Amino acid sequence: AQSVTQLDSQVPVFEEAPVELRCNYSSSVSVYLFWYVQYPNQGLQLLLKYLSGSTLVESINGFEAEFNKSQTSFHLRKPSVHISDTAEYFCAVTDYTSYGKLTFGQGTILTVHP
Amino acid sequence: GAGVSQSPSNKVTEKGKDVELRCDPISGHTALYWYRQRLGQGLEFLIYFQGNSAPDKSGLPSDRFSAERTGESVSTLTIQRTQQEDSAVYLCASSQQTGRGGYTFGSGTRLTVV
Numbered sequence: 001a002q003s004v005t006q007l008d009s010q011v012p013v014f015e016e017a018p019v020e021l022r023c024n025y026s027s028s029v030s031v032y033l034f035w036y037v038q039y040p041n042q043g044l045q046l047l048l049k050y051l052s053g054s055t056l057v058e059s060i061n062g063f064e065a066e067f068n069k070s071q072t073s074f075h076l077r078k079p080s081v082h083i084s085d086t087a088e089y090f091c092a093v094t095d096y097t098s099y100g101k102l103t104f105g106q107g108t109i110l111t112v113h114p
Numbered sequence: 115g116a117g118v119s120q121s122p123s124n125k126v127t128e129k130g131k132d133v134e135l136r137c138d139p140i141s142g143h144t145a146l147y148w149y150r151q152r153l154g155q156g157l158e159f160l161i162y163f164q165g166n167s168a169p170d171k172s173g174l175p176s177d178r179f180s181a182e183r184t185g186e187s188v189s190t191l192t193i194q195r196t197q198q199e200d201s202a203v204y205l206c207a208s209s210q211q212t213g214r215g216g217y218t219f220g221s222g223t224r225l226t227v228v
Contacts, residue, residue, distance in 0.1 A: 004156075034216050043221040044157075044205065090156060099164065100145055100209060101173075102217075104156040 002027045002093050006105035014113050015083055021076040021108045023065075023091030033074040034092040034102065035065055044090065050074065061085075086112045116140075118220035120206050126226045127196055135191040135223045137206030145209045146189050147217065148181060152202040160204075163189060196227045 007022040025031060035047040048059040055067040065076045074091060088109045092102040119138040127133050139146050148160040159173040163183040174180070178196075183189035193200055203224050207217035 036216075036219075044207075044219040046216040046218075049216050092157075099162060099170065100217075101147070101159050101162055101170070102149075102157070103159070104149075106156040 002031070002095065002098070002103045004091050004093050004103055004105035006089075006091055006108050008108050009106065010109045010111070012111045012113060013081055016080045018079050019077065019081050019085075019110065021089050021091075021110065023074045023076065023105060025072055025074065025091070025093045027072075027093060027095055029095045029097060031093050031095050033065075033067060034094075035059075035063070035074070035076050036090045036092060036104075037087050038090065038107075039087045047076075047089070081110070081112045083112050083114060085110060118206055118208050118218050120204075120220035120223050122223055123221065124224045124226075126228060129198060129227055130195055132192065132194045133196055133225060135193075135204050135225070137189045137191070137208075137220060139186070139189070139206070139208030140218055142186070143208035143210055143218075144186050145217075146183055147207045147209075148189070148191050149205045149207065150175075150202045151205060151222070157205065160191070193225075196225075198227050201225055201227045 003026045005024045013019050033050040036044045037047045048057045050067045058064045063078045088107045090107050091105040121136045144165045146163045149157040151157050161181045162170040178194045181191045203222040205222045207219045209217045
């Protein structure tokens with residue numbers, strides 16, 4: 001069975017500050033990892049994903065995440081956040097045995113203050 | 115269509131009544147998933163359809179929950195004799211490939227049982 005732990009339920013930061021949203025997972029097989037973002041009153045959107053290859057993956061809006069197999073982590077980072085990044089972020093994991101069923105973390109609410 | 119469409123967007127029902135939620139996936143997406151998001155919690159997997167194969171119902175919380183999908187078209191999630199703990203946002207997602215590409219989520223149906 002898989003599990004995902006997002007270590008922070010809420011992360012408040014000031015605009016232009018760096019941020020890291022932490023995600024740890026457990027699985028007995030090789031995994032695929034995802035970060036989803038949910039803006040207020042909107043549906044979930046895929047932010048970035050790790051399937052294989054380079055352990056550092058990037059999104060188009062400046063977020064990046066690094067797959068660390070030894071630490072079973074997939075933390076999400078951004079060097080300088082904007083007000084518009086305020087949203088809830090979900091880390092998720094699946095593997096080749098799960099037929100695409102995602103196991104989600106509890107979510108981290110990122111609030112960017114001016 | 116251009117995205118995953120869910121209806122209704124909001125549903126308020128009395129305890130004990132049956133409800134039916136609809137999901138219209140992206141055309142050509144063979145995989146379809148239903149998830150539930152209760153307030154302050156992460157997403158829980160409910161059921162998965164892949165083409166004409168038997169669905170994976172392992173996430174359905176009780177026999178009051180059922181879902182249908184004909185081929186690669188619309189899916190309906192039915193909750194019989196609704197209870198207050200069924201109140202949640204019900205999310206549908208579809209994808210072309212299972213496990214690797216991430217999904218496209220609909221905006222969800224917010225169900226409130228009073």
